[in-house]
Amino acid sequence: MKTTVKSLEGSRQNIIIDGRFVKPNSGQYIPSYDPTTGESWYELAEADSSDVDAAVGAARAAFRNPAWRRMTQTDRGKLMRRLADLVLEHADELALIETRDNGKLIKEMRAQMRAMPDSYIYFAGMADKLQGETIPVNKLDMMNFNLREPIGVVGMITPWNSPLMLLTGTLAPCLAIGNTVVIKPSEHATASTLALAELIAEAGFPAGVVNVVTGTGRSAGEALTRHRDISKIVFTGSTDTGRRIAGNAAANLVPCQMELGGKSPHVIFSDVDIDHAVNGVVAGVFAAAGQTCVAGSRCFVEASVYDRFIEALVARTNRIKVGHPMADDTDIGPLALAAQVSKVESYVSSGVKEGARIAAGGKRPPAEDLARGWYFEPTVMIEAQNDMGFMRDELFGPVVGVMPFVSEEEMITLANDTRYGLASGIWTQNIDRAMRFANRIDAGTVWINTYRSAAYMSANGGFKESGYGRRGGFEVMREFSRLKNVVIDYSGTMQDPFVIRLR
Ligand code: NAD
Secondary structure, three states: OOOOOHOOOOOOEEEOOOOEEEOOOOEEEEEEEEOOEEEEEEEEEEOOOOHHHHHHHHHHHHHHHHHOOOOHHHHHHHHHHHHHHHHHHHHHHHHHHHHHHHHOHHHHHHHHHHHHHHHHHHHHHHHHOOOOOOOOOOOOOEEEEEEEEEEOOOEEEOOOOOHHHHHHHHHHHHHHHHHHHEEOOOOOHHHHHHHHHHHHHHHOOOOOEEOEEEEEEEHHHHHHOOOOOEEEEEEEEHHHHHHHHHHHHHHOOOEEEEEEOOOEEEEOOOOHHHHHHHHHHHHHHHHHHHHHOOOEEEEEEHHHHHHHHHHHHHHHHHOOOOOOOOOOOOOOOOOOOOOHHHHHHHHHHHHOOOEEEEOOOOOOOOOOHHHHOOOOOOOEEEOOOOOOHHHHHHHHHHHHEEEEEEHHHHHHHHHOOOOOOOOOEEEEEOOOHHHHHHHOOOOOOEEOOOOOOOOOOOOOOOEEEEEEEEEEEOOOHHOEEEEEEEEEOOOOOOOOOOOOOOO
């Protein structure tokens, strides 16, 4: 793998089409910023519609290429296992690249990259297990069966938070089935996807099976979603962008998978160990400085333990160390974008005007060594209401709003009172109550006495404005394949079509 933090420093990165790094036709490059300093550290190519056209053409040719199309499922699985080995071998460098690009903690990125190969191995194992079925029909001497086959060229657009892990959730099953791909990574964290594409080539995937076009959503992203030769779009990002992309794709009748934003409820009942629940809430909302789609950013606490819970949550939040993402003792690093800090700041101050109170954090950290970076303190807002801006909209930052509830009925109404439906969590020792919550909550994932314990073996995704389609588990193999029905008449005869026989 030639792409490393050292090679990226001060460099210009090109796009990858048909297995080769090529310059963008526009000749334009844009900066990628280091969130700890706010300075540019390399430049990425700004691909335009002509580059996207070339990438889709290469992917389409690769889809038809017998070297890929006629490779057996078992051999595809072997390639993916080789890729898993290469990812593991380069896990620490991939982690360094992501940390430098998006400011996420190096300890978290290392763990993520070292675990990521398991995902490729899991889907490698599925490459030869997707099977159709035979269908009993009301006719003799007929065989009716379903085939599962790859869809074609899949366009994947990814965000900047955990770019490789989020990409892997759809790329691995997509390749296992035999599709080809054009990836458009976020302009805020591009480099690790270029590095992964190098490893994909090194593993032995034929040229053109995976192509990478980089640049802004306005340019490369729009072009990809408007392309007529794309068979499916997989988008992971914000709800507003998802809505626009789904519109572009609909014009060409291209199906989409939408992994969008969230404003997930996290519910605490009085029958639990408060310290454990506080740990769950802190992990659920402050991990990755709140930049996770499943962040449990609306916290509902049973009124009888509300004061005790707030006291413990504030004390725990005040112990969180905000610092440089490379330091081992840092709990929260910077936000990935300057605009994110201003957004979070403005929602916190308008929340105060709307009547909420800051119980912890609420500002940029005063430490001098953090002044140049895009940091924000972990923030607890109390006396929150569901109709306040910071409780309604996704901030994608380290802010949790807390409010009490009295009855289970009130809690479920409050929890479901959101346009999103991605994830949810509940802390209780009462199994009946936990199951009632699981049945009634409008969210694609329900965590009971835990939070953010996602697994690639289970299907996850959103309801409502959090999107549609699922990633993970065997379910996703169906999402990336298409079903074809085949009928055989083995009677050896063909009746006169104009003679109708009643039985
Ligand atoms: P974003 O919507 O701004 O951008 C995501 C990607 O879309 C980027 O690659 C961007 O360049 C591209 N894009 C932007 N405008 C486009 C357009 N008009 N056409 C085509 N592509 C376009 O999101 P972000 O800020 O990068 O990521 C944060 C968001 O992602 C949050 O809302 C978060 O909840 C969501 N997210 C969801 C999941 C999930 O699985 N549901 C996972 C991670 C992040």
